[in-house]
Amino acid sequence: xxxxxxxxxxxxxxxxxxxxxxxxxxxxxxxxxxxxxxxxxxxxxxxxxxxxxxxxxxxxxxxxxxxxxxxxxxxxxxxxxxxxxxxxxxxxxxxxxxxxxxxxxxxxxxxxxxxxxxxxxxxxxxxxxxxxxxxxxxxxxxxxxxxxxxxxxxxxxxxxxxxxxxxxxxxxxxxxxxxxxxxxxxxxxxxxxxxxxxxxxxx
Amino acid sequence: xxxxxxxxxxxxxxxxxxxxxxxxxxxxxxxxxxxxxxxxxxxxxxxxxxxxxxxxxxxxxxxxxxxxxxxxxxxxxxxxxxxxxxxxxxxxxxxxxxxxxxxxxxxxxxxxxxxxxxxxxxxxxxxxxxxxxxxxxxxxxxxxxxxxxxxxxxxxxxxxxxxxxxxxxxxxx
Numbered sequence: 001x002x003x004x005x006x007x008x009x010x011x012x013x014x015x016x017x018x019x020x021x022x023x024x025x026x027x028x029x030x031x032x033x034x035x036x037x038x039x040x041x042x043x044x045x046x047x048x049x050x051x052x053x054x055x056x057x058x059x060x061x062x063x064x065x066x067x068x069x070x071x072x073x074x075x076x077x078x079x080x081x082x083x084x085x086x087x088x089x090x091x092x093x094x095x096x097x098x099x100x101x102x103x104x105x106x107x108x109x110x111x112x113x114x115x116x117x118x119x120x121x122x123x124x125x126x127x128x129x130x131x132x133x134x135x136x137x138x139x140x141x142x143x144x145x146x147x148x149x150x151x152x153x154x155x156x157x158x159x160x161x162x163x164x165x166x167x168x169x170x171x172x173x174x175x176x177x178x179x180x181x182x183x184x185x186x187x188x189x190x191x192x193x194x195x196x197x198x199x200x201x202x203x
Numbered sequence: 204x205x206x207x208x209x210x211x212x213x214x215x216x217x218x219x220x221x222x223x224x225x226x227x228x229x230x231x232x233x234x235x236x237x238x239x240x241x242x243x244x245x246x247x248x249x250x251x252x253x254x255x256x257x258x259x260x261x262x263x264x265x266x267x268x269x270x271x272x273x274x275x276x277x278x279x280x281x282x283x284x285x286x287x288x289x290x291x292x293x294x295x296x297x298x299x300x301x302x303x304x305x306x307x308x309x310x311x312x313x314x315x316x317x318x319x320x321x322x323x324x325x326x327x328x329x330x331x332x333x334x335x336x337x338x339x340x341x342x343x344x345x346x347x348x349x350x351x352x353x354x355x356x357x358x359x360x361x362x363x364x365x366x367x368x369x370x371x372x373x374x375x376x
Contacts, residue, residue, distance in 0.1 A: 026274055033267050041260040055266070062270050063277070139254050160216075161251045167218075179209050186208035189215070192251075193243050200246040 014078035021069045029069065032078065033062055039163070040086055046162065047090050047154050049143050057093055061086040076172050083165075083173040087155050094151040138199055145195040153188035156181055215244045343367040 012020075012031070020028035040061060045054035065082050072081055146154055155174060159165045165173070170181045205213075210227050213219045219227055231237045260266060340346075345365035352359040 026271070026278075029274070030267060030271060033270055034263075037263060037266055038260045041266070042255065046255050058260075059266070059270055059273070063273050066270075066274050067277075135254070138250075142251065142254050157251075158255070161248045162255045179206070182209040182212040183206065186212045189212075189244050189247065193240070193247055196247060196250065197243065200243065200250045203246075203250060 015074055018069060018072055018074070018078055021066070022072070026066075029066055032065075032082075036079065036082060037062070040082070043083075043158060043163065044086060044090050046146070046158050047094065047151070049147065053093075057090055058086075061089045064089065076169075080165075080169050080172050083159070083163075083169075084175065087173050091151040091155060094154075098151075138203070141196065141199050145192050148195065149188055149191060153184050153191070156184040157188040157192065160185055215241050 012028075014032065014035070017028040017032050021032070037058065041054055041058045044057045044061070045051065048054050048057065061082070065085050068085075072078070146158075149157065152174070156170060159170045159173065160167075167178045167181050171178045174181065210219065210223075214224070214227055228234065343366050346367070347364050348366075349362040349364075350359065351362065
């Protein structure tokens with residue numbers, strides 16, 4: 001696998017890159033990683049609220065995608081397909097964490113204890129660019145509100161509001177019906193509106 | 204038939220149109236409140252987008268590098284496993300052949316030993332001649348021949364009674 005994709009690959013469609021991957025060209029997969037790593041990391045980070053965990057889960061998602069890329073038939077976009085993997089990995093992780101934490105899922109002290117020092121973690125990077133105090137406070141409020149949603153509701157609302165995905169794309173990514181997506185969106189929004197009304201009304 | 208939740212969501216996202224939109228809005232008991240909710244939902248969306256859009260992946264190249272390394276290691280492990288599998292299959296074929304040859308050799312040795320044991324060792328030349336001889340019932344009607352043999356001592360006693368004459372072709376050497 002090469003360190004960098006060739007400039008020509010930047011113009012190649014996702015589907016063509018997938019086909020190259022399927023014929024044993026890992027450098028094509030490298031280009032796909034480059035294209036989606038930021039969005040996928042951000043999506044996972046917004047769900048788990050921890051940079052090191054988001055890093056590991058994003059890595060795991062890409063590696064899983066590589067393992068199963070030969071089964072990708074192109075019926076959906078690569079983006080939707082990999083989002084399905086990302087969502088499976090992340091929601092599974094959140095559920096396990098919920099079971100482990102028995103209701104104190106996002107207790108920071110527990111979270112720190114559970115990080116294995118030998119785990120595949122990213123080197124500690126600079127803090128995320130939430131430097132302004134005001135924004136930090138708002139962000140903290142939003143994070144707290146998101147944490148109160150179930151993993152499925154989190155996924156739906158983030159895919160809709162942040163990724164601006166269509167209902168059918170979300171349904172495909174989550175492996176559920178469009179009706180379920182819309183229903184989950186209804187309850188997730190209601191909950192967030194009740195928790196964040198004072199924030200968005202005063203911003 | 205769509206549920207209320209589905210129609211509400213579609214309405215918030217401006218996905219309802221035509222007759223469906225008219226019917227839904229007509230079904231709302233408090234339109235002003237519903238529109239305020241819709242506006243609130245849009246503000247919420249904007250708030251989330253504003254604050255979550257800023258998340259960036261630091262060390263992007265290191266991120267890709269780690270994935271490349273993991274994939275490389277996995278591919279190597281798979282190749283090793285495939286090679287190991289082929290080698291173990293070859294060994295099993297060789298073992299099978301070797302086992303076959305060994306079994307055949309043991310069978311051959313066993314067969315030779317047993318067959319040798321079963322074969323009479325050294326039969327008396329006289330005994331053979333006498334046993335092969337025809338006793339003419341007309342000449343010796345009451346002839347009886349009894350044989351006593353002790354293989355261990357390699358001794359055979361032939362007890363003949365009522366024999367009137369020896370067969371003509373009897374010729375002990």
